[in-house]
Amino acid sequence: MRVTRLTLRNFRNYHALTLPFNHNIVIFTGANAQGKTNILEAIYTGAMGRSHRTHADDDLIRWEQSAALVEIAFQRQDIDHSLMFKFIKDQNKEILWNGNPIKAREIVGTLNVVLFSPEDLLLVKGAPALRRRFLDVEISQANPAYYRQLSQYNRMLQQRNHLLKKIREKKAGPELLDAWDEQLAPTAAVIVKKRLEAVKKFNMLANLMHRKLTGNKENLSVQYVLQGSEGKIPDDLCLFFKDSFSSQRLADIARGSTGSGPHRDDIYLSVNGQNLRVFGSQGQQRTGVLALKLAELEFIKSETGEYPVLLLDDVMSELDASRREYLLSFIRDKIQTFITATDITAFPEIKYAKFYRVSQGNILE
Amino acid sequence: MNHVAPINKLVDQFRRLPGIGPKSATRLAYFILKADRERAEALAQAILNAKEQVGFCSQCFNFTDTDPCQICQSEARDHSLICVVEEPSDVAALERTREFKGLYHVLHGALSPLAGIGPDDLKLKELLKRVGKGGVAEVVMATNPNVEGEATAMYIARLLKPLGVKVTKIARGLPVGGDLEYADEVTLSEAFENRREM
Numbered sequence: 332m333r334v335t336r337l338t339l340r341n342f343r344n345y346h347a348l349t350l351p352f353n354h355n356i357v358i359f360t361g362a363n364a365q366g367k368t369n370i371l372e373a374i375y376t377g378a379m380g381r382s383h384r385t386h387a388d389d390d391l392i393r394w395e396q397s398a399a400l401v402e403i404a405f406q407r408q409d410i411d412h413s414l415m416f417k418f419i420k421d422q423n424k425e426i427l428w429n430g431n432p433i434k435a436r437e438i439v440g441t442l443n444v445v446l447f448s449p450e451d452l453l454l455v456k457g458a459p460a461l462r463r464r465f466l467d468v469e470i471s472q473a474n475p476a477y478y479r480q481l482s483q484y485n486r487m488l489q490q491r492n493h494l495l496k497k498i499r500e501k502k503a504g505p506e507l508l509d510a511w512d513e514q515l516a517p518t519a520a521v522i523v524k525k526r527l528e529a530v531k532k533f534n535m536l537a538n539l540m541h542r543k544l545t546g547n548k549e550n551l552s553v554q555y556v557l558q559g560s561e562g563k564i565p566d567d568l569c570l571f572f573k574d575s576f577s578s579q580r581l582a583d584i585a586r587g588s589t590g591s592g593p594h595r596d597d598i599y600l601s602v603n604g605q606n607l608r609v610f611g612s613q614g615q616q617r618t619g620v621l622a623l624k625l626a627e628l629e630f631i632k633s634e635t636g637e638y639p640v641l642l643l644d645d646v647m648s649e650l651d652a653s654r655r656e657y658l659l660s661f662i663r664d665k666i667q668t669f670i671t672a673t674d675i676t677a678f679p680e681i682k683y684a685k686f687y688r689v690s691q692g693n694i695l696e
Numbered sequence: 697m698n699h700v701a702p703i704n705k706l707v708d709q710f711r712r713l714p715g716i717g718p719k720s721a722t723r724l725a726y727f728i729l730k731a732d733r734e735r736a737e738a739l740a741q742a743i744l745n746a747k748e749q750v751g752f753c754s755q756c757f758n759f760t761d762t763d764p765c766q767i768c769q770s771e772a773r774d775h776s777l778i779c780v781v782e783e784p785s786d787v788a789a790l791e792r793t794r795e796f797k798g799l800y801h802v803l804h805g806a807l808s809p810l811a812g813i814g815p816d817d818l819k820l821k822e823l824l825k826r827v828g829k830g831g832v833a834e835v836v837m838a839t840n841p842n843v844e845g846e847a848t849a850m851y852i853a854r855l856l857k858p859l860g861v862k863v864t865k866i867a868r869g870l871p872v873g874g875d876l877e878y879a880d881e882v883t884l885s886e887a888f889e890n891r892r893e894m
Contacts, residue, residue, distance in 0.1 A: 421774035437880075476881030483882075484842045493809035503814055510807065514843065 336404040341393040343369035344692035354685035361689035367671035377403040380438035442476035443639035459597035473634030520568035537626035777832040806844040
């Protein structure tokens with residue numbers, strides 16, 4: 332997977348920009364708030380159909396303009412493709428894939444990217460939602476059907492939670508829940524089944540990376556934690572969810588939300604048998620995060636046959652010299668990578684990279 | 697925006713119609729202005745007539761100008777078979793197939809707690825009463841294949857089963873005349889699940 336050209340019109344702080352990319356590693360440097368991340372955001376938006384920084388597409392449009400355009404030319408399996416996004420104020424965005432209109436939900440899986448940003452450093456330490464999101468984004472890119480099932484699940488869940496609140500306020504009867512649970516349980520089962528398959532593969536890949544990063548001294552293990560299963564994954568997941576939805580119904584009504592299901596699960600990370608989140612040192616946790624992100628690249632490659640494009644947003648300065656070196660040697664010849672950094676000195680003697688300076692929405696070679 | 701107030705009013709009215717944006721609304725308004733008076737009158741009259749003469753059938757709740765509606769009155773149709781749909785437009789779609797020979801029941805919506813639509817907002821009690829009267833052998837659920845439609849179908853099925861009537865659901869699967877490779881994964885896996893022996 333390679334991005335060959337990026338065109339922006341009135342996107343964020345860019346008036347008009349066209350950049351051809353001939354290098355494997357492209358580095359954008361400049362002071363803060365100049366527009367470095369906006370470039371990575373444009374590529375990310377091309378891959379996922381929405382920005383990682385905002386839910387409101389209107390935010391992407393340059394100040395006092397009515398529309399923005401992002402065009403990404405890329406190669407997948409050596410075949411040229413193009414994605415074009417038109418963001419028009421107060422309207423739904425238009426997306427063209429190779430000139431044909433497609434829907435936002437059909438985007439995921441066309442251009443694969445992995446984003447590594449400072450928020451990812453919380454992957455080990457932070458809330459379970461971050462780890463679920465990490466897993467979901469990764470599986471979705473390799474398996475677009477998963478993404479749709481996940482959005483369906485979320486829709487059902489939203490409806491069910493709303494209903495729970497109404498039942499609590501005595502505005503609806505509890506018997507209505509059956510109609511939602513009957514769909515929710517099989518969908519939850521499909522999602523968890525796919526997550527389990529992915530985590531199994533991921534566990535191997537992440538450990539491989541972690542061993543390399545630690546000189547074979549540490550073993551990283553990644554386990555899926557199914558809420559309410561007491562450590563054992565049941566054979567019939569659908570039955571498991573049916574039971575847990577119905578047995579927790581009263582508590583769910585009192586709380587006004589659904590207490591079990593894939594939206595409550597987590598990933599358990601351990602190094603040499605110790606809980607990484609609780610007992611890991613800062614350095615170990617960083618290494619763990621890096622191993623997870625590198626494993627994500629390998630995972631997408633093994634599922635789709637090609638490495639994704641890597642976006643490194645301001646993380647180089649967060650890694651120490653040896654991890655940085657390992658990362659650069661890992662990506663060097665095989666993974667197209669876009670990097671933003673405030674400080675050029677973080678990249679000693681990378682002769683094979685293309686450097687750009689970003690200053691107030693302008694790109695200088 | 698035009699500075700002639702009556703034109704603005706007309707454009708504004710068109711804009712409120714479903715599927716009409718500002719450009720189409722302006723085009724329609726100018727078309728009407730250019731057309732002769734009879735044409736404009738015919739349109740206005742057709743709108744008023746439809747509004748005055750069309751109501752809901754007291755049995756199936758489809759749009760009709762007679763009560764009961766033509767379908768519910770028809771001797772040629774199978775009165776022991778009822779197809780449940782969400783909207784009157786769904787009846788029109790099914791009628792185009794000329795395949796279904798039973799009667800309909802229009803719910804006028806689907807269950808959606810988010811949109812504040814509960815069982816009492818649908819023509820559900822009416823359906824139960826209809827089935828409860830007897831003479832109905834099978835109820836076919838033809839709600840939309842989305843989260844809300846499915847929930848509605850399941851809810852109704854649970855209510856109807858104790859009445860001893862057969863409840864079925866129309867199949868989901870591949871569109872006829874389409875290519876397998878362009879079908880989305882969810883539809884494909886559903887089609888697989890509902891495969892039939894040949």
